[in-house]
Amino acid sequence: MTSSTPEYQPMKVANALLADTRALQAQMDEDGYLFFRGLLPNAVLAALRDDVTAVLHDIGWIRGGADRLAAESQVLPCREGEPRYFEALDRIQRLERFHALAHEPALLQLMAGLLGEGAFPHPLGVMRLVFPDNPEVTTPPHQDYRNNQGTPRLTAAWIPLMDCPRDCGPLAILPGSQRSGVLPLAFHLGPGNRQAVLPQQMAGTAWVTEDFRVGDVLLFPSLTVHRALPNQHPSRMRLSVDFRYQPAGEALTAQSLLPHFARQSWEEIYAGWSSSTLQHYWRDREFTVVPWDESLHALPPGHWDEALREDMIYERMRQRRFRTRGAPQQGS
Numbered sequence: 343m344t345s346s347t348p349e350y351q352p353m354k355v356a357n358a359l360l361a362d363t364r365a366l367q368a369q370m371d372e373d374g375y376l377f378f379r380g381l382l383p384n385a386v387l388a389a390l391r392d393d394v395t396a397v398l399h400d401i402g403w404i405r406g407g408a409d410r411l412a413a414e415s416q417v418l419p420c421r422e423g424e425p426r427y428f429e430a431l432d433r434i435q436r437l438e439r440f441h442a443l444a445h446e447p448a449l450l451q452l453m454a455g456l457l458g459e460g461a462f463p464h465p466l467g468v469m470r471l472v473f474p475d476n477p478e479v480t481t482p483p484h485q486d487y488r489n490n491q492g493t494p495r496l497t498a499a500w501i502p503l504m505d506c507p508r509d510c511g512p513l514a515i516l517p518g519s520q521r522s523g524v525l526p527l528a529f530h531l532g533p534g535n536r537q538a539v540l541p542q543q544m545a546g547t548a549w550v551t552e553d554f555r556v557g558d559v560l561l562f563p564s565l566t567v568h569r570a571l572p573n574q575h576p577s578r579m580r581l582s583v584d585f586r587y588q589p590a591g592e593a594l595t596a597q598s599l600l601p602h603f604a605r606q607s608w609e610e611i612y613a614g615w616s617s618s619t620l621q622h623y624w625r626d627r628e629f630t631v632v633p634w635d636e637s638l639h640a641l642p643p644g645h646w647d648e649a650l651r652e653d654m655i656y657e658r659m660r661q662r663r664f665r666t667r668g669a670p671q672q673g674s
Contacts, residue, residue: 353515366455370561374565374566375550379555387557401430412577413473418661422532431603435469440469450463457587462627467602472582481532487524494564496586497562510574512582516547519565520563520565551571
């Protein structure tokens with residue numbers, strides 16, 4: 343279920359290029375990512391983090407107190423797709439500050455320079471809630487294109503809501519991988535249940551990552567291969583958000599206009615918001631809706647056998663680690 347840990351190199355910091363659109367585009371074309379230090383205001387991120395941790399504390403996932411990200415030891419770590427995970431995610435999806443972050447002026451200005459005037463974020467925003475000591479479901483190497491489709495110029499912004507050094511499980515990038523086209527799929531237990539099958543010629547390419555700090559932003563297009571490092575911190579959860587931006591007028595699929603997992607309507611999400619400014623904002627933007635191509639998302643034949651085997655192994659490992667901590671109950 344696990345592979346050998348690759349060596350990681352530092353990322354190039356692109357802040358010096360912010361005033362030079364052509365240089366930013368050239369570096370993105372060359373490396374398949376752009377990394378910025380301190381692009382976003384700490385106060386904005388802290389306010390959203392407080393909203394998220396209030397939800398997680400209320401449902402008993404974190405302890406509260408001085409370190410509000412410390413995972414409650416009596417709660418069994420869970421993963422995307424489980425009912426307990428959706429309990430948290432549904433409440434977070436209703437947070438106004440979560441959706442507003444995608445529209446921060448610094449992000450919109452940057453995306454307009456990279457993708458052209460009229461570039462806009464998809465309304466589908468993703469919150470990642472990563473438990474410590476749960477390595478089997480760490481996000482594997484993958485490309486976003488198969489999960490989103492539409493235009494390959496779709497560009498993701500990965501934003502940690504906390505200081506995220508390497509032991510907390512930040513993202514890593516395989517530089518230049520965006521030039522390899524759409525890669526084959528295989529099953530994985532992590533988010534999306536899919537991983538990219540990397541060609542042999544990528545074996546010698548060094549991955550890059552960083553000790554991320556609050557305010558840092560990582561950008562990459564939908565064909566760039568990326569992965570998460572496992573959250574090896576002894577107690578802290580890793581909280582991050584993904585937003586995706588696209589050039590005006592280009593293709594997207596209908597699911598990109600829905601809330602993540604489409605478990606709630608936009609009206610349910612907007613209930614209680616203080617402002618209507620960002621509600622249904624995409625209706626005034628230019629884009630082309632194209633059909634979802636299930637063949638791009640389908641796993642190879644026989645993957646369910648592998649899925650069942652890995653799921654059984656994971657459950658045994660998760661329960662064993664949980665019992666070792668001496669926790670008396672699983673939590674709600």
